[in-house]
Amino acid sequence: MKATLAGRQSRTDQAAVRLRSQLSQGRVEPGAFLPAERELSARLGVSRVTARRALAQLVDEGLLEAVPHQGHRVRASKHEDSGGALAYVLASAESDAAWDFTHEQLLAAFHRVLLDENRPALALGAKGRGAAELLAELKARGAWGVALDSSRADLAEAFAVSGMPCVVVDAYVEHPALDVVLQDNFNGARQAAAWLAARGPRVAWLGPRVGFAHYRERYAGALAGLAEAGIEPAPENLAVLPSHDDAEAAATWVREAFARPANRRPTGLLCMWQALGHAVLEALRACGIKPGRDVELVGWATEREYRERWAPAFLDSGAGTVPATIVWRPEDLARLTLSRLKARAADPRLPACRIDVKTRLIEPRPAVRAVRDGA
Secondary structure: OOOEEEOOOOHHHHHHHHHHHHOOOOOOOOOEEOOHHHHHHHHHHHHHHHHHHHHHHHHHHEEEEEOOEEEEEOOOOOOOOOOEEEEEOOEEEEEEEEEHHHHHHHHHHHHHHHHOOOOOEEEEEOOOHHHHHHHHHHHHOOOOEEEEEEOOHHHHHHHOOOOOEEEEEEEOOOOOOEEEEEEHHHHHHHHHHHHHHHHOOOEEEOOOOOOOOHHHHHHHHHHHHHHOOOOOOOOHHHHOOOOOOOOHHHHHHHHOOOOOOOOOOOOOEEEEHHHHHHHHHHHHHOOOOOEEOOOOEEEEEEEEHHHHHHHHHOOOOOEEOHHHHEEEEEEEEEHHHHHHHHHHHHHHOOOEEEEOOOOHHHOEEHHHHHHHHHO
């Protein structure tokens, strides 16, 4: 069973996703008005209140402009036309399907940083599609550059020789001609492990450790942080799970770990993915274990996930305090990606490089404050 809590979207989020997708696909021209709220809510199948909240999200993101007594207009750029669109290609998403919350945040971040460049952001799901088909669509839609969120070797090779500037984002692929921009997985996990090690000797890892770069690097960072503290985790505290969103496997391990004698129970839990964090929290509740009192916990989230999804989970958990959390900003990834695309467009012979998006650890704080103030 896959974890669902972290990926569950409110009706407002779902409506915002659909509107954002329409803008990304160029269905409404810059400067044009969207339909009135009544018509828009009917098209989206939601209430007018939900439609209004979704519109407000896109206004906050800079995609729409609220014009008094007229409605919501697609925001036009501030400068003269400076080129084509930047395409965000997500290999795990199907064409025209809604994206998960984290990748929707990344797409929204690209929209925001591109506004002053007069470049729209196109969203393309690549699941089940070949490289030739994707490249043909990108060229037909006038794409200038590509942010490729994929570890697929065939896509990496095709985009590397396409003549179109391309940067791999939030993924990793070995290719001599492609730049990579992704979260600082190693140092984020290293910092999380060090924080837990300072509070108890029996730190447990929950998650996969091989496969995707995020898996390998966060596992390696966690081991490094523990080694620096002089801790070698016991095999029983290395919960190697099949994937980062396997809620059932995580819950099973938690139940078994906290059924041990007190001197063998974990003192700290490394939950380096949002889905696992929520699954572990639910399992701890079921066992009567209180985070912060009976066990320490470190999670991982974007700043928005921290405020809107992670922190609220502790308002009614009986804990009242959000555990320490590693956070990062999708806007940083988008800005670094755009900067590298510009550099590569100016000089295609630049050597390929990897750029890590900085993470930081937020100490435990009251849930009410975390929801109010965010990260």
